[in-house]
Amino acid sequence: MEVRNVSKQTVHGISARTNNTAEMSPHGKIPDLWQLFDARVPVDYQGGERVYGVYYNYESDHAGMFNVLAGFDGASFPSDITLEEITIPDGKYLVFVERGDMPQIAIDAWTKVWEHFTRDDCPHQRLYNIDFEYYANGNQIEVHIAIK
Structure with missing residues (x-):
């Protein structure tokens, strides 16, 4: 993991x-959200578009409610579904990278x-304002956690 300063990015x-708690049960919403996104939103990977999972509107901390957006940084939007827009702000993020x-x-x-x-000895404090994948x-994911 490493600390990175990230520039703002708009995602739809x-x-x-x-x-x-819900996501640890069989009734979690995130798998269905990603299935819907994959089925309805064409992403031009060859053209450089990339996919993001954005976590925001935290009610409190890891125990509270939050929004999750399955999205991408492309400009070609499907006509049969309305996409939401969120801007990942400039900031300092602790980044966890996995491959496989x-x-x-x-x-x-x-x-x-x-x-x-x-x-107990964690040197970082989460902001719980916005995090993203x-x-x-x-075969590679980078999880960015906003920190102070």
């Missing part, structure tokens, strides 16, 4: 409101996030 996609096969790399990256921030390609 589809969102849902959920919490971590999906969806296991996402699970592994978030496991490292939870382990890091629950340590960046999919550089089909």
